[in-house]
Every structure is written in C-alpha cells, then in structure tokens.
Amino acid sequence: MSGGKLITGFAVTATSHTLGEYRARGGYQALERALLGMKPEEVTGEITASGLQGRGGAAFPVGRKWSVIRPDDGETHYLCANADEGEPGTFKDRWVLENAPHLLLEAMLIASYALGVRHSFVYIRGEFDLAYRRLAGAVEEAYGAGLFGKDIFGSGFSCDVFVVRGAGSYVCGEASALITSIEGKKGYPRNRPPRLTVRGLYQKPTVINNVETLANIPWIIAHGAQAYRTFGTTKSPGTRLVSVSGHVTRPGVYEVEHGYPVGRFIHEDCGGVLGGRALKAVIPGGISTKVLTASEIEPHRLGHFGDCEDRRVLPQSAGIPHLEPLVFEGESLQAAGSSLGSGGMIVIAEGTCMVRVLQVMLRFYHHESCGQCTPCREGMGWLHRIVDRIVSGRGRPEDVDRLYEISRANDGTTICGLGDAAGYATVGILDKFRCEFEYFIAHGRSRYDGCLECLGSS
Amino acid sequence: MKHLIPECEALKARLPQGFESTLVLPCLRRVQEERGYVADGDIDALAQYLGVPRVQIEEVLSFYTQFRRQPIGRWHLQACHNVSCSLRGAGSLLDRLRERLGIEPGQTTPDGRFTLSTVECLGSCGTAPVLVVNEVYHESMTPEKLDALLEGLE
Structure with a gap:
C-alpha cells in the first residue's frame, strides 16, 4: 500500500459527495476552528510550516505564495481555485471535484479567511460534466447551510464563491491565462512580473491554487503542520x-505518500503493465514532463535498457543511471531529469512506437498553442509537421536535429510555459x-508495428 | 438572449461590482445550450447587456474550441485522441466511427443526426478511451459498446 490517505481516506458511495456525509466525516470543522480560533496570519503560518x-505542476511552496498577501492592507484580494485540469494524463482534480467537492469549498473558505478574500472563484474546465454538476450542487448546499455568504459561523467573516466554466482551452490552466479568461476574454497568458499576487484578477492581488493543493488545507488546519x-x-x-x-492493469487515481518507490507503485499497486508486457517507459507527471525509461525507474533491477539497442551511443546527458530506485519526491524525479509535474502518470509498454x-x-x-508568441505559434507547427512527415515515411536525415533545434529555440523565449513544455x-x-526516429527515417516505417494501443490481452 | 437576462442577473448577485465582463463566458454557454450555437444577434444583445465591446465576444468565440457559430448535428460525438486514449484504443474507436457514420472528424452526416469531432485530453485517461456525446462522458469505450450506443441515438 502506498501510505497514508489525507484526501481519499473515505469510502466513495453514491452520496459520499454530499454536504451531510462530508460533515459526518468531520467536514467544515477545520473552517470553524480557523474562523473562531485563529488569526488569518496564523492560518498562513500553519500552511507555511x-x-x-x-x-x-510547478511545486511552488503555498506558504510563500500566500505570504505575499497582507490580509489587512485594505486592498481587495481574490482567490481562484484552478480546476482547469487539462494536462494530458491528469485526472486527479476531477476525482476531488466529483467525490469531495465540499473539501475544495472548505479549503477555499479557509484560504479566503487567511488571505482577506471576500470573493473567490473556481475556474473549472468546460468539458467536465459530472464534476461541474457535483461542484455546482455543493456550492448551493453550502450557501443553503450558511457556509458561504455573510457572517459565516457568526465570525463576522463573509465570503462568496463563483464558478466559471471554461470553454475548451488548454492554456487557460496557466494561472495568468486563467485570470484573463475569468475576465471574460480570450485566454492569453500575461508577462510576469508583476506577479499575480501583486496584480492579478482585474489588476488586484490574486492567489491561484490548484484543486489538489487546496484539498490538503483542511487536514493541515485540523491536525496541524x-x-x-x-x-x-x-x-x-x-x-x-x-x-x-496507459498500458497499466489498474489505472485510476491513487493517493501516494511522498517517498514511495515508483517502480513498486506501478508493479504492485497498479497491477503492472497490461498483458504481462515489459515496461518500456513512464511519463511521470503529465506529458509536459520528460519521459523516463524502465531502467531509470528501477536501476537496481537487472541491466535492462529497454529495447533501444543503440542505447550505448546515447549522449551523456540522457538517462544517467542513478543507483537509488526512483521515488515519488520532487528531488528524486529531478535527479532523473524529470518532474512529478501534475501527477499524471502514463505507463508505456514494450513494443510501443515512441515516434507515434x-x-x-x-x-x-x-492545437493548443494560443498564438500570442512567435516561437511557440510557429515552432509548434514546425515540430508537428516534421514528426508527421517522419510518420508518413518521408522523414529526412536532418529531421532529428531539427526537432532538437526548434525545441531549444522555444525554451524561455515565450510568455508562458507551453512552448517550453513541448520542447522538454x-x-x-x-x-x-x-x-527509433533514425530507424523510422531510414526505413520509412516504424521499428515496431506502429500501433499505440494495447488492450489487455496479448 | 433577452429571456436569459433574469438568470444572468442572479449570477451577478454573487459577483463583485464591476464584474460584468466575467459573465461573457457563462452567458455564451447558456446561449449555446439553448440555440445549439451562437448567432450574430446573440453577440449584439450580449455586448449591449454586459457593456463589453463586440470584438471581445468575437475573440472569445473564435478562441475557445467549445463555442460554435453554426448549428451542428443532433448528436455531437467527440472522441479523445490524446496520448492515454490512443494507448487504449482511440484509433480503433475512431476508425469504427468513420466507418459507421461515413464521415470524417469535423463533418456532419447528411441527415443532421451526427457530428463527429476529435478532441484533446478530457481527463478521462484512467477510463480510456472516452467518447463524449453532447455533454455526457462514455468511458472505457470499445467498438462493441460504440455500436450499442449509436443504436440508441435517434
């Protein structure tokens, strides 16, 4: 088992998302504790501690973000929950929204109290259907119970929440684009500085936190840092x-304690690779994080180097085998040259064509480049067309170097991270x-069957 | 658009003063839910009601993929073809859709019954592949489940 459960530690039933059951599990007690027994600065202090x-995806310390805001400076502040989960491979916030919407709302109330926020927002992606209905239902339940509105718990603290549905745009998950979208405009990201905690929504200091990030807050306030x-x-x-x-026997959302070994997680908790195939690669935290090979995940297991026989000619920078098994921790993933990202893990079985x-x-x-910055607007098209050309069998020997070049040209030259991420x-x-790319270019076909799917039995 | 104004006024009550522009996306969504797409007249009415420039609404409509300026088929079939869905059979599902409907993504059947689209990650990766019909997710799809589903869509 993958350790303690701070968010998912309850049985999911047809009614476990409702206010009544959430309260029966101790819900909204942390809010009461914060409102009646703590000063706003003490709440932020606890989160920092x-x-x-x-x-x-960025793993920025929450306390540091919050500390920029002075709750009593007389300014208007806003809080936005980022529920625009769109990083391919990621569906954990959807789990929270569908199964524990009140956990998010309680967290938003606590955060709003700490940050001196009167009006808070949830920006939820437009395609989410059940998640939206559950959230909207929870908002009405909470208003009905006096948990939003004026003078909550008789504390004198008032707070409203407003849910904005997106309308189909990956880039709106980027914090500044999200804000621009809440302002009712096309979702162009903004240049920083100024940081959003200085000038955010309608130019007012704004804190934007991811749904899962917020979902940790009631537990921390209830039990202490x-x-x-x-x-x-x-x-x-x-x-x-x-x-x-991906190619895994038991896909789904798992709550994993930091420090748990990634290989053990895949093989034991998730039941291993589909159809008993060998593990080829893992994308650890959404497609914008760098792919890891089986040998990077479990370097202590045999000298398995995947099926790329030319591995010995790899550049020194690629996949330096580190001796410790990879664990769920920012530092461990960083040492392997990747990141925990958004927690969207995609498992890829042996025999899958990486060109495809x-x-x-x-x-x-x-498709998702918003077109604001030239390197990304043009670069994404170039990258896509080159790899399309390779797959169509008309790849050119210089194509691999060209892909590298365009990726590098995007790094750090655009307003938001979309172009960087595509490059990574x-x-x-x-x-x-x-x-595999060189093989595809030389032979005009995939080194494997070119097929991406693996449906369980082989 | 006009008959939606009372509904929009209720939304305004939970927003701070001066947040009219924030209602652009919610209002457009409601218009599209009712009409199936956003017409020229809707843009004029909304610009007037919210006091925002017409060009801002036009930009929003062209930027976000979910908004439509033309009517589509009664059933909008949206197949995800991102990485996780592709690893679990999105390709075969899409082939079956093409074959059964006789259209390509982006097209509508001549009888106006189906519109087929490919879409990017919908957060249904653990239950891939996913096909969204109008608003509803149909997860862990197989060609067999697809056949049964299509039968039920008049």
Whole structure:
C-alpha cells in the first residue's frame, strides 16, 4: 500500500459527495476552528510550516505564495481555485471535484479567511460534466447551510464563491491565462512580473491554487503542520494524488505518500503493465514532463535498457543511471531529469512506437498553442509537421536535429510555459529513443508495428 | 438572449461590482445550450447587456474550441485522441466511427443526426478511451459498446 490517505481516506458511495456525509466525516470543522480560533496570519503560518507545495505542476511552496498577501492592507484580494485540469494524463482534480467537492469549498473558505478574500472563484474546465454538476450542487448546499455568504459561523467573516466554466482551452490552466479568461476574454497568458499576487484578477492581488493543493488545507488546519509533516519526506511532505493511465492493469487515481518507490507503485499497486508486457517507459507527471525509461525507474533491477539497442551511443546527458530506485519526491524525479509535474502518470509498454507517441503529443501542443508568441505559434507547427512527415515515411536525415533545434529555440523565449513544455517532451523522447526516429527515417516505417494501443490481452 | 437576462442577473448577485465582463463566458454557454450555437444577434444583445465591446465576444468565440457559430448535428460525438486514449484504443474507436457514420472528424452526416469531432485530453485517461456525446462522458469505450450506443441515438 502506498501510505497514508489525507484526501481519499473515505469510502466513495453514491452520496459520499454530499454536504451531510462530508460533515459526518468531520467536514467544515477545520473552517470553524480557523474562523473562531485563529488569526488569518496564523492560518498562513500553519500552511507555511506544513511545507505544502503546489500540486498543479510547478511545486511552488503555498506558504510563500500566500505570504505575499497582507490580509489587512485594505486592498481587495481574490482567490481562484484552478480546476482547469487539462494536462494530458491528469485526472486527479476531477476525482476531488466529483467525490469531495465540499473539501475544495472548505479549503477555499479557509484560504479566503487567511488571505482577506471576500470573493473567490473556481475556474473549472468546460468539458467536465459530472464534476461541474457535483461542484455546482455543493456550492448551493453550502450557501443553503450558511457556509458561504455573510457572517459565516457568526465570525463576522463573509465570503462568496463563483464558478466559471471554461470553454475548451488548454492554456487557460496557466494561472495568468486563467485570470484573463475569468475576465471574460480570450485566454492569453500575461508577462510576469508583476506577479499575480501583486496584480492579478482585474489588476488586484490574486492567489491561484490548484484543486489538489487546496484539498490538503483542511487536514493541515485540523491536525496541524507538525502532524502533516509526519507524512511524506522532509523535502516533500504529505501525499500526492497520482492519476495513472496507459498500458497499466489498474489505472485510476491513487493517493501516494511522498517517498514511495515508483517502480513498486506501478508493479504492485497498479497491477503492472497490461498483458504481462515489459515496461518500456513512464511519463511521470503529465506529458509536459520528460519521459523516463524502465531502467531509470528501477536501476537496481537487472541491466535492462529497454529495447533501444543503440542505447550505448546515447549522449551523456540522457538517462544517467542513478543507483537509488526512483521515488515519488520532487528531488528524486529531478535527479532523473524529470518532474512529478501534475501527477499524471502514463505507463508505456514494450513494443510501443515512441515516434507515434511524440506525434500525438506534438499535435496536441500545436492545437493548443494560443498564438500570442512567435516561437511557440510557429515552432509548434514546425515540430508537428516534421514528426508527421517522419510518420508518413518521408522523414529526412536532418529531421532529428531539427526537432532538437526548434525545441531549444522555444525554451524561455515565450510568455508562458507551453512552448517550453513541448520542447522538454520532445527532447525527453529524442534523448532516450533517438534510434527509433533514425530507424523510422531510414526505413520509412516504424521499428515496431506502429500501433499505440494495447488492450489487455496479448 | 433577452429571456436569459433574469438568470444572468442572479449570477451577478454573487459577483463583485464591476464584474460584468466575467459573465461573457457563462452567458455564451447558456446561449449555446439553448440555440445549439451562437448567432450574430446573440453577440449584439450580449455586448449591449454586459457593456463589453463586440470584438471581445468575437475573440472569445473564435478562441475557445467549445463555442460554435453554426448549428451542428443532433448528436455531437467527440472522441479523445490524446496520448492515454490512443494507448487504449482511440484509433480503433475512431476508425469504427468513420466507418459507421461515413464521415470524417469535423463533418456532419447528411441527415443532421451526427457530428463527429476529435478532441484533446478530457481527463478521462484512467477510463480510456472516452467518447463524449453532447455533454455526457462514455468511458472505457470499445467498438462493441460504440455500436450499442449509436443504436440508441435517434
């Protein structure tokens, strides 16, 4: 088992998302405790002491983000929950929205109290259907019970929440684009500085936190930062919602304590690779994080180097085998050259064509580039068309170098991280599976059957 | 648009003063839910009601993929073809859809019954592949389940 459960530790039933059952599990007691027994600064202090980091992908310390806001400076502040979960492979926030919407709402009330926020927002992606209905239902239940509105728990604290549905745009999950979208405009990201905690929604200081990040807050306030730190590791306290998909026997959302071995998680908790096939690669935290090979995940297991026989000619920078098994912790993933990202783990079985995998990814980035910055607007199209050309059998020998070049040209040259992320994903796959690209270009066909699917029995 | 104004006024009550522009997306969604797409007249009415520039609404309509300016088929079939769905059979599902409907993604059947689209990740990766019909997710799809589903869509 993958450790303690701070968010998912209850039985999911047809009614477990309702206010009544949430309260029966102790829900909204942390809010009461905060409102009646703590000063706003003390709430922020507790969150800072807990070491909680953002779960949307950047792992920014929550306390540091919150500390920029002075709750009593007389300014208007806003809070936005980022429920625009769109990173391919990620569906953990959807789990929270569908199964524990009140956990998010309680967290938003606590955060609003700490940050001196009168009006808070949830930005939820437009495609979510059940998640939206559950959330909207929970908002009405909470208003009906006096948990939103004026003078909550007789504390004098008042707060409203407003749910905005997106309308189909990946880039709106980026915090500044999200704000622009709440302002009713096309979702262009904004240049920083100024940070959003200085000038955010309608130019007012705004805190934006991911749904899962917020979902940790009631537990921390109820049990204290010290108790929270007994879970996970020193550098990455607490747990992590990991959404697993792809060629894996038991896909789904798992709550994993930081420090748990990734290989054990895949083979034991998730039941291993589909159809008993060998593990080829894992995308650890959404497609924007660099792919890891089986040998990078479990270097202590045999000298298995995947099926890329040309591995010995790989550049030094690629997949330096580190001796410790990979664990769910920012530092461990970083040492392997990747990141925990958004927790969207995609498992890829042996025999899968990585050229085709990259083609799907680049089509996505090309489709989702908002077009504001030239390197991304043009670069995403170039990357996509080159890999399309390779897959159509008309690849050119210089194509691999060209993909590298365009990826590098995007790094750090655009307003938001979409172009960077596409570059990381591309370089990640090229570094480790270059031979598959060279084979495809030389022979005009995939080294494997070119098929991406694996349906369980083989 | 006009008959939706009382509903929009109720939304305004939970927003701070001066947040009219925030209602652009929610209002457009409601218009599209009713009409099936957003017509020129809706844009004029909304611009006037919210006091925002017409061009802002036009930009929003062209930026977000879910908004439509033309009517589509009664049943909008949206097949995800991102990484996780592709790894679990989105390709075969899409082939079956093409074959059964006789159209390509982006097209509508001549009888106006179905419109087929491919879409990017919908957060249904653990229950891939997913097909969304109008608003509803149909998860862990197989060609067999697809055949049964299509029979039920008049």
